[in-house]
Amino acid sequence: MMVESRKIAVFTSARSEYGSFRGMLEAIEQHPGLELCLFVSGTHLAEQDGYTISEIEDDGFEVTARIPMFDGDRSSEGYARALGREWLGLVDAVSEHRPDIILINGDRGELLPVASVALTLGIPVAHIAGGEITEGAIDDSVRHAVSKLSHLHFVTNDLHARRLCQLGEESWRIVISGEPALDSISKMTLLTKSELEESLEIKLNDPIVLVTYHPETLGEAGLAELEATLEAMVSVDATYVITYPNADPGSEPILERLKRFAGENEQAMLVSSLGQVRYYSMLACCAAMLGNSSSGLWEAPTFRLPVVNLGGRQAGRLRAGNVIDISDVSAQAVRRGLEQAISQEFNKSLECLANPYGNGHAVDKIISVLESVPLDIRLLRKKFVNTCDE
Numbered sequence: 451m452m453v454e455s456r457k458i459a460v461f462t463s464a465r466s467e468y469g470s471f472r473g474m475l476e477a478i479e480q481h482p483g484l485e486l487c488l489f490v491s492g493t494h495l496a497e498q499d500g501y502t503i504s505e506i507e508d509d510g511f512e513v514t515a516r517i518p519m520f521d522g523d524r525s526s527e528g529y530a531r532a533l534g535r536e537w538l539g540l541v542d543a544v545s546e547h548r549p550d551i552i553l554i555n556g557d558r559g560e561l562l563p564v565a566s567v568a569l570t571l572g573i574p575v576a577h578i579a580g581g582e583i584t585e586g587a588i589d590d591s592v593r594h595a596v597s598k599l600s601h602l603h604f605v606t607n608d609l610h611a612r613r614l615c616q617l618g619e620e621s622w623r624i625v626i627s628g629e630p631a632l633d634s635i636s637k638m639t640l641l642t643k644s645e646l647e648e649s650l651e652i653k654l655n656d657p658i659v660l661v662t663y664h665p666e667t668l669g670e671a672g673l674a675e676l677e678a679t680l681e682a683m684v685s686v687d688a689t690y691v692i693t694y695p696n697a698d699p700g701s702e703p704i705l706e707r708l709k710r711f712a713g714e715n716e717q718a719m720l721v722s723s724l725g726q727v728r729y730y731s732m733l734a735c736c737a738a739m740l741g742n743s744s745s746g747l748w749e750a751p752t753f754r755l756p757v758v759n760l761g762g763r764q765a766g767r768l769r770a771g772n773v774i775d776i777s778d779v780s781a782q783a784v785r786r787g788l789e790q791a792i793s794q795e796f797n798k799s800l801e802c803l804a805n806p807y808g809n810g811h812a813v814d815k816i817i818s819v820l821e822s823v824p825l826d827i828r829l830l831r832k833k834f835v836n837t838c839d840e
Contacts, residue, residue: 457485458820459549463492463519463536463560464696465502466745469726470555470578470631475511477813483821487549491517491536492560493697498522500694500722515543519560526699529559537563544571550825551576551602555630557584557593565599574829576602576820578630581610581617583766584744587698588667590766601829604630604816606807609768618834627815628808634726635752636810641731649728652719654689657737657792661692663708664742665700666763673703675761675779679740680711682784683718688792690718690740691732738791740784747773751805756791758784768807772800 458478462468478486490506490513493499507513517539519532540563544552552568554561555578568575577600584590597603597617604627605611611624647654661683663676683690692708695701712720724732730749733739739746739757742764746757751770758774769775774787774796790796823829 455483455485456551456821456825457487457547457549459487459489459514459544459547459552461489461491461552461554461561461564462506463490463494464558465493465500465505465723465725466696466743467555467558468494468502468506469634469729470629472509472726473633473637473813474553474630474816477817478820479511481817481821484817486511487514487547488512489515489517489540489543489564491519491539492558493520496520496697498722499697502723502725505723505725514547515539517543520697524697524699524702529697529699533559533563536560537567540564540567541571544568544573549573551820551823553578553820554596554600555579557582557587557589557596559588559592561596562592565596569599572830574601574825575599576604576816578604578627578816579606579610581605581613582768583613584763585765586666586668586742586762590668601832602819602823604812604819607768615835615837618836620833620835623832625815625819628810628812629748630812630816631749632752632805632808632810633813635730635749638727638730640734641727643735646728646731646735650691650719650721652689652691654691654735655717657688658732658735659683659686659688659690659788659792660732660736660739661690662695662739662741662743662745663692663704663760664695664763665698665704666742666761667698667700668762673707676704676707678779678781679760679784680707681781682788683711683740684715685781685785686788688717688737688788690715691724691736692718692720693724693729694720694722738788740788740791748807751803751807752810754797754800754803756796756800758787758791760784770803770806772803 494503519536580597603624712718733753
């Protein structure tokens with residue numbers, strides 16, 4: 451008797467989380483017992499963010515449903531309205547395609563409508579990267595809320611598994627898989643420096659610094675922190691490749707300032723999206739990363755790449771020895787951090803660095819659960835496990 455394949459819906463709304471998902475999408479497509487259902491939303495559909503759905507389609511993936519969100523308003527009110535549009539679109543997409551499991555990743559606000567709609571329609575949610583902490587962003591609350599709305603948890607390490615237990619999650623629902631983005635790195639053919647130069651149409655003079663700066667959604671840094679960072683960048687001779695900020699509230703003034711900086715400084719270039727291959731190739735070629743992106747903590751350790759982490763956006767998140775934290779951001783402090791990061795002494799200290807987020811074998815562990823977990827009432831009916839002393 452032929453066994454019906456399981457339909458796994460994967461939701462992606464941003465370039466960063468798609469990079470983490472890419473190897474997973476390939477594995478689901480290639481699995482004889484699984485069927486991929488791909489929901490695309492968020493900045494993937496926004497022209498101002500590079501319309502990165504084209505990268506997804508160029509990679510050969512068929513988009514099952516496009517779920518519009520943004521209308522150009524990147525204020526807090528605009529983002530809240532965008533979540534409402536996403537919610538309505540998801541109801542239609544999920545109702546039409548009726549996946550067996552919905553797979554989501556990370557901590558962006560766009561995950562709240564996904565988990566809520568799935569819960570309402572009786573569809574189990576599998577969540578990657580729960581149990582982490584980022585005290586400087588609303589993502590922290592989103593992540594924990596999504597964990598409570600999810601039925602399966604794929605975490606990066608034992609520390610994050612224990613945190614989910616503290617949230618009352620049953621241990622059988624938690625799998626220590628590692629971060630799936632690291633699987634892609636180990637299998638990808640990266641571009642050489644000269645190929646990167648040709649692709650970006652720029653001369654990449656050493657040292658190269660990759661810069662990614664996002665809004666700090668639970669803080670008061672504003673543009674002052676960014677101004678101090680740009681002042682430091684001018685004082686340290688390097689080639690600066692700057693990527694667009696994400697779509698969080700507060701991103702518009704950051705983007706406008708970065709555009710002016712890149713226009714005024716020959717050693718800087720601004721790109722809306724590098725795409726996964728160019729991004730990881732840049733991590734392999736550059737001397738340091740600068741900014742407040744989670745990529746500096748997740749993926750950069752695999753490349754033994756020094757990271758100057760700015761402000762409080764990643765406060766509380768597990769980090770390896772490649773991270774130089776600048777909590778009180780000033781031009782002088784950032785300059786010192788950059789000089790330390792590109793120094794031979796600091797780079798030598800990273801020769802035996804291990805990535806605390808995994809070893810590149812996450813996808814197989816996740817697929818094994820998705821293909822075999824019983825889709826029954828036990829999966830949907832969650833119990834709270836009290837780990838506190840009575």
